[in-house]
Structures are given as structure tokens and as C-alpha cells.
Amino acid sequence: MDTTLVNLLSKQGQMVIALGHDLIMREPGDRIPTVQEYAKRNNASIGTTQSAQAYLQQQGIASFESRGHQGTYLTGLKRDELWRLIHPRNIVGAMPLPYSARYEGIATALSEVFEQAEIPLNLVYIRGANSRLQTLREDRADFVVISALAAEQAYQDSDDISILMNLGTETYVSKHVLVFREAGHEDIEDGMRVGIDRQSLDQSHFTYRVCEGKQVEMVEVGYMQIPVALQRGLIDATIWNRDELHNYNELHVVESREVEANSTNTEACIVTRKDATALTHLLGEFLQVERIQQIQQDVLSGALIPRY
Numbered sequence: 001m002d003t004t005l006v007n008l009l010s011k012q013g014q015m016v017i018a019l020g021h022d023l024i025m026r027e028p029g030d031r032i033p034t035v036q037e038y039a040k041r042n043n044a045s046i047g048t049t050q051s052a053q054a055y056l057q058q059q060g061i062a063s064f065e066s067r068g069h070q071g072t073y074l075t076g077l078k079r080d081e082l083w084r085l086i087h088p089r090n091i092v093g094a095m096p097l098p099y100s101a102r103y104e105g106i107a108t109a110l111s112e113v114f115e116q117a118e119i120p121l122n123l124v125y126i127r128g129a130n131s132r133l134q135t136l137r138e139d140r141a142d143f144v145v146i147s148a149l150a151a152e153q154a155y156q157d158s159d160d161i162s163i164l165m166n167l168g169t170e171t172y173v174s175k176h177v178l179v180f181r182e183a184g185h186e187d188i189e190d191g192m193r194v195g196i197d198r199q200s201l202d203q204s205h206f207t208y209r210v211c212e213g214k215q216v217e218m219v220e221v222g223y224m225q226i227p228v229a230l231q232r233g234l235i236d237a238t239i240w241n242r243d244e245l246h247n248y249n250e251l252h253v254v255e256s257r258e259v260e261a262n263s264t265n266t267e268a269c270i271v272t273r274k275d276a277t278a279l280t281h282l283l284g285e286f287l288q289v290e291r292i293q294q295i296q297q298d299v300l301s302g303a304l305i306p307r308y
Contacts (some may be wrong), residue, residue, distance in 0.1 A: 011044065015052035020086035023062055024079055024278045031071045032064070041207055044088055050265060055057045061085065080117050083282050090120035091279070094132045095145035097125045098308065099224060100243045105296030105307035106145060106268060108227045117286040123308060125221055128199025129154070136161065136271065139209035143272045144281055147172045148264035151271050162274045165289055171296060172268035176206055177257045180237045180252040181230045187254075188214050195221040195229055195238035202265045208241045209258045227251065 019038065026032065033041070039049040056062040063076035091114070097103045107123055114121035124141065126132045129150035135141040137160065146154070151163050152297070157250075178188070188194060194216045196207045200223050210217075221229045221238070227248045229235045245253055259265070272280055298304035 093143040104306040105299035109292040109295035148267035166269040190215040195235040
């Protein structure tokens with residue numbers, strides 16, 4: 001697509017952008033406003049509006065059909081090309097630090113799918129679902145990857161987010177487990193120092209659950225530093241992701257019924273702002289759950305080298 005054919009700072013260019021923002025939320029087969037309605041809505045002339053529509057057709061981005069008194073219909077739309085025309089920057093996605101193969105699989109899948117769609121993507125890695133959600137709400141990210149459990153909790157607190165898709169069981173983590181510095185423990189006990197990362201909605205949620213009714217000291221520890229804190233005796237127990245505990249064989253791992261009772265903490269979700277309707281339409285068109293799952297599984301099995 002040759003976007004140099006139109007000066008996007010000209011009146012025609014501004015009208016192309018205005019039409020683009022309207023059309024990207026429509027589907028082929030939709031009846032669209034008349035040229036006169038578009039012109040009035042955007043304080044433009046009819047001639048400028050007609051030229052903008054003609055430009056989109058000439059570039060093969062959108063096609064229109066006039067049906068007389070029935071109005072004008074959108075008959076074709078290349079949503080990815082339209083997005084690249086009207087969007088001033090790369091799409092930004094925020095996800096967990098890729099410390100596990102499972103997260104590397106998500107990062108690789110997102111990178112490949114966006115690349116195939118020819119949509120520029122910047123992935124940023126931010127510790128803690130709370131921090132990622134704040135980045136989303138402050139418009140510093142267009143979408144975030146968090147667990148389904150974190151998404152549900154965030155939605156209960158404020159309905160300004162929307163779950164675009166759930167990637168399925170064990171796409172986020174395999175499971176969370178109780179981890180002790182020493183063997184001989186099967187549950188949290190009074191007097192223990194328990195590591196907690198309040199930026200992690202999942203980890204803090206389950207930590208409070210397993211400690212309910214116990215006299216313990218909560219010790220703030222960054223999620224990635226939790227195993228080291230256990231090794232150094234700074235804490236006695238915690239909740240952590242089982243996926244990477246094979247690197248810490250000296251630690252004592254116990255599966256907890258309190259954690260297993262809620263499988264949503266194993267499901268990865270892609271979350272956007274509720275008002276990001278154009279982006280939601282775009283991502284919904286080319287992000288396919290099955291494709292992301294397959295790429296993640298290929299990374300987990302070693303069939304695909306992570307690339308992100």
C-alpha cells in the first residue's frame with residue numbers, strides 16, 4: 001500500500017483518517033453513512049469526502065457499493081491495512097517477564113502472528129498484573145496479558161477493561177504451589193514468614209487464602225526474587241509458579257487444595273480497554289486462539305526456538 005499518494009496533513013488526508021476510524025469498526029455488508037452525512041459529521045466538503053472514499057478504494061483498502069435509495073454499503077475491507085494507515089504508532093502489548101518457557105511461548109506466538117498480519121508490535125515486559133493493568137489504563141499499552149483470575153478481579157474493581165480472548169487452561173502457568181524453605185511442612189504454620197508480591201494479583205490472592213486464620217508475617221518480595229529469598233532464609237514459605245521450580249530442587253513443594261480450587265489462574269487472557277473498540281475489532285480479526293496455543297506448545301516441546 002502506497003500511503004505517500006495522499007498527504008495525510010491535507011484536508012483530503014484528514015478525511016481519509018476520519019473515514020478510517022469509522023470504517024475500521026464496521027463489517028463488509030454494513031450500510032454506511034452517506035457522503036453528505038460523513039461531510040457534515042467531519043466539517044468537510046462533499047468533494048473532499050468523495051475524494052477520501054475514492055482514495056481508499058484505489059488503494060484496495062475498502063470498497064463501496066451504491067444501491068440507490070437503499071444507500072451505500074461497505075463491500076470489502078482490509079482492516080490491517082486500514083489500521084496501519086490511521087494509527088500513528090506501533091501497537092504496544094504488555095506481558096509478564098518471559099522467565100518461563102510458557103511465557104516465552106506467548107511472546108513468540110504474539111510476535112509471529114502480528115508479523116504475519118504485518119501489524120507493527122512492541123512487546124514490553126512488566127512484572128505484576130497490577131502494574132500491567134495500570135499501564136493499560138494509562139494508555140501506555142494497547143493490550144496486556146494477565147491470568148483469567150486477575151482479569152476477573154480487575155473487572156470486579158472497575159468495568160473499564162474488556163477480555164478480548166482466553167487462551168485456555170495452562171497457557172499462563174501449569175499451576176501455583178506452596179513452596180517451603182525446608183522439608184517437613186505441608187501447610188502454612190503460625191510464626192512463618194511468608195513471601196508475598198502484592199503487584200501479582202494471582203500470587204497475593206492465593207497467599208492470603210493459604211494464610212487465612214494463621215499468625216504469620218507477610219514479607220514483601222518481588223515475584224522473581226521469591227526462590228532466592230527462600231534459599232537465603234529471608235522467608236519460610238510462599239506461593240509460586242511450579243513451572244520453574246525444577247531449578248530449585250532443594251526447596252520443598254506442596255500442592256495446595258486452596259490453589260487448585262480455582263483453575264482460572266492457569267489461563268492466560270488478552271485484555272484491552274473497553275473503549276478501544278477499533279483495536280478490539282482489529283485484533284479479533286487476526287488473533288486466533290488455536291494459532292497462539294499451537295505456537296506456545298511448539299516452544300514448550302522444543303520444536304520451535306523462542307523468538308520475540
